[in-house]
Amino acid sequence: MGITIAGLGPGSFKQITLETWELLTGAGTLLLRTAKHPCVEGLKERGVVFTSFDHLYEQADSFDDLYQQIASAVIGEARQGREIVYAVPGSPLVAEKTVELICSKARAAGISLNVIPAMSFLEVLYTRLGIDPITGVTIVDAADLAVLPPDLATGLVITQVYSRQVASDAKLTLMDYYGDEYQVTVVRNLGMPDEEITTVMLFELDRLAVIDHLTSVYVPARQARSKVFSLDPVVDVMARLRSPGGCVWDIEQTHQSLRRYIVEEVYEVLEAIELADGVKLCEELGDLLLQIVFHARIAEESGGFSMQDIIDTVTEKMVRRHPHVFGQITVRDAAEVVLNWEQIKKREKAGERTCVLDGIPIGLPSLMTAYKLQAKAAKVGFDWDNIGPVWDKVAEELAELKEAAALPDDVRGARTEEELGDVLFAVVNLARFMGIDPETALNATNNKFRRRFNYIEAKIKEQNCRWGDLDLAGLDALWEEAKEKEGQT
Known part of the structure; x- marks a missing residue:
């Protein structure tokens, strides 16, 4: 038993090769993927007997199903001990999914296979x-x-x-x-x-x-871009820095030792965004990318993963979590996108996360951790329906903090720390209801304080004064001046 696959050429009967014609006229069992091809009339006129799979086109649910059915049928004929000739439009190995499937199934079944070259429409x-x-x-x-x-x-x-x-x-x-x-x-x-x-x-x-x-x-091809995007330059630089004869400091670094730097770079990116400084943002994003490349290089040296693995993994994940873009799912609005994302993510992590609050990294800043804890609890209904009770909770926690601050010295310290934590947790909840990231908001305020304080310091130096020369009212006046100046820019 065996299968010979041939091509009927791209169009008219005269484009069939002589080798294929001799094969078609001598075939015991000739199967055509489709008889809807210009050369088929020529076959009929010359008395060539064949069977086509056109009847399957209307029955199949999809082309994938159709091609699987055709391939299985051809293999089934060959299993009966017959010598099969299977002919397709054009060339067998150009855009012919059934040929790919038949070749795979034939090899697995131990059926001999021969593919005859043909002219394609190309x-x-x-x-x-x-x-x-x-x-x-x-x-x-x-x-x-x-x-x-x-x-x-x-x-x-x-x-x-x-x-x-x-x-x-x-x-x-x-x-x-x-x-x-x-x-x-x-x-x-x-x-x-x-x-x-x-x-x-x-x-x-x-x-x-x-x-x-x-x-x-x-x-037609687009005009070549003047500059093709590639991560290769920074990847190559990092490989050189970590190689023998490279930089001693870079060679000594580990995932653990680099933790502080990646956190610092993230906050510098946030600062650039806060300042709306495009040049600085470009630079800081580059520094953050360098940290990612650094970690990827360390992992690659130990056989863990490579930079390409990182790119492939996140690309595959983004495609998988956006079925409304890369699949057949339809969404009404951004809220439904988020809902789909969370459902897909939950399925992906089903084996890893057994508790509601699982999945929050241990090393996150406290404000961010509080935000994520509350958000996860809210997903299972542990949340208020509106912002009103949240305001009440903030006021309640502030009142308890004032009470704790009035306690005797021997018990005040521990109680005030606890109550202050409750106040901060309640404020984070308020931020969540307002749709504000508290970590980002506080970081922006920190940067604002730094700018205004630096302005005061510069003014003191400009006036040849020292900090002690100005009382709080004088310093506050400069603070207001800094605020007013920021409002003008």
Whole structure:
């Protein structure tokens, strides 16, 4: 038993190779993926007997199901001990999913397999459009357009644009890459007497008079960007710093020793955002990225993971958690996006987190920890319905703090510390109800205090004074001056 796979060429009967013709006329069992191909009439006229799988197209729930059914049927025929010839449009190894499946199943079943070369529609397309594929061409099924890399630099051939709906979906995806008015070439019935080659703008792609199973689209390559994005330079620098003969300090660092630096860099990024300083933000984001590369290099040296693993993992996670963008899910608003995200995240972490409050890192700043504890508790209903009781709770905790502060010295210290913690926890809850991140808010206030205090210090130096020369009223006047100056900028 065995299977021979052949291609019927891209169009007319005359584009079948002589080797394929001899195979078709001598076949005991000839199976066609589809009889809806221009050369099939020529086969019928010459008395070639065949069976097609066209009846499965209307029964299958999806193309994936269809291709699986066809592949299983071909393998089933071969298992009966017959010599099977399976013929597909074009070339067997160009955009033919059934051939890929049959080859895989045949190898697993120990069935002999032979694939005969054939002419594909690509050769006709290259000739008609004057394209030399050696300059770079990417070929993709219309169903797979969503996985195109954002920096695609080659020309693009899109196959299986078999309906107006597929053309519309392709148009919407491509317009994100190239813009609405990027010119593309639509080809149909290549190599046949009624061959059509039409140049249109992307937004017109689904408005053509006829779109069918012999329609493909060619998208010319975009002009090369002057600067291609790459992490390689900083990754290479870090590898050099950590290598023998590199920097002694960098070589000595570990994940543990670097903890303080990554925290510092995060807060410097926050400061740049607070200042609305684009130049500083660019620099600080670079410093933060350096810390990530640093940790990745240390992990790679010990066989843990690499920078590429980090990128692949987070990319896969973002795609998985945005099914409304990369899948078939539809959402109404941002709130539903967040809900979907949390549900997906909960499923992913089901085996790791057994308690409601699991998943909060131990080393977070206290304000951030309080915020996350409250948010997790709120998800299971442990929360007020509105902000009113939260205001009351803040007032209650402040009153208890005042009472504790009035206690005798021997008990006041521990009680005031506890009550102050309760006040801060209640204020964090208030921030949560207001939609404010308390850590970010306090950090912004710290930066504001630093700027105004620095202004006072500069004024004291400018007046050749010392701190002791000004009383609190004088210092407060300079503080108000600093506030007023900030309000003008």
